[in-house]
Amino acid sequence: MKIESRFQLLTPDVDRPVFQLVDAAHPLRFYLGKNMSGECSLLLIDAKQPPQARDFSSFRVESFSRAEGDWGLIIELDQPRLLGLFSLLCEDLITSTADFDRGTSGTEFVVRRLEDWRRLLERGTPGTLGLSEIRGLFGELCVLDRLIAKLGTDMAVSAWTGPAGADQDFIFGSCCLEVKAVQPAASSVRIASERQLEPGTRSLDLIVMELTEGIAAGKSLTLLIEELRTHIGHGDARDHFESRIREAGYFARPEYDAPKFTVSSSKVFRVGADFPRIVPCDLSPGVHDVSYQIKLAACAAASEPKTLDEL
Secondary structure (H helix, E strand, O other), X not given: OOHHHHHHHOOOOOXXXXXXXXXXXXXXXXXXXXXXXXXXXXXXXXXXXXXXXXXXXXXXXXXXXXXXXXEEEXXXXXXXXXXXXXXXXXXXXXXXXXXXXXXXXXXXHHHHHHHHHHHHHHOOXXXXXXXXXXXXXXXXXXHHHHHHHHHOHHHHHHHEOHHHOOOOOEXXXXXXXXXXXXXXXXXXXXXOOOOXXXXXXXXXXXXXXXXXXXXXXXXXXXXXXXXXXXXXXXXXXXXXXXXXXXXXXOOOOHHHHOOEEEEEEEEEEEOOOOOOOXXXXXXOOOOOOOOXXXXXXXXXXXXXXXXXXXX
């Protein structure tokens, strides 16, 4: 049952707050709560004292010691009209910690994640990714999975720079990678700006991934992210990964359980001087933020393509 529905089913007590354990199988002790006034909350009980956390404009965040000797971190909603958004935040905190080792403290992770939420909300309320955005993120994550095998977890995850606003999706050492996910039989790819295929002094590969939708053996965006979380584990690399998927606009939603994709093909083009592209020096003064399309046939004519496995 969705968190919002569970909040709605909680019946407040006139004398004391009511709390319900989210999931006995979850490694962290999360509780959904409702106080005497009907305000909803998420409570995390942990052996470790939580770091200091700031209030949101619509959510209160407080930590306190308990008589049992452990600590509570509680996030309370004070604007009932934002229950949907608050439920999304709660679902994200619960889902992103589902693979913690039982007995491991999750308070530091949760507080850091709350800070990421604060930054996101300062930019505007998060929405649902569209199909093209889902496809694009799926393609980048497939490349990330490949880079983890090639570079190791820490270097690969640190190299994923696209969601943070870098011109290319991956930057590591003297290399850059730009990833485009296209539908089957696509004849061109869209380039977002005149800087996207201008890597400076680094080498640059353009990776074009053909994603087929609807095959039973395919993976959803949700499943791919869960597999990567398990693969990455915990620590700095995991924190970096979680920040990047949030910057990309991903939060756990049932809408991302479908569609399912398979990688039908992948082509890797080395972007050289003769590659079809627009770069800043091509533009007249005052012209900027140019988006355009490149025919894949022209890419192949300028650069003999490799496969992703050859990357």
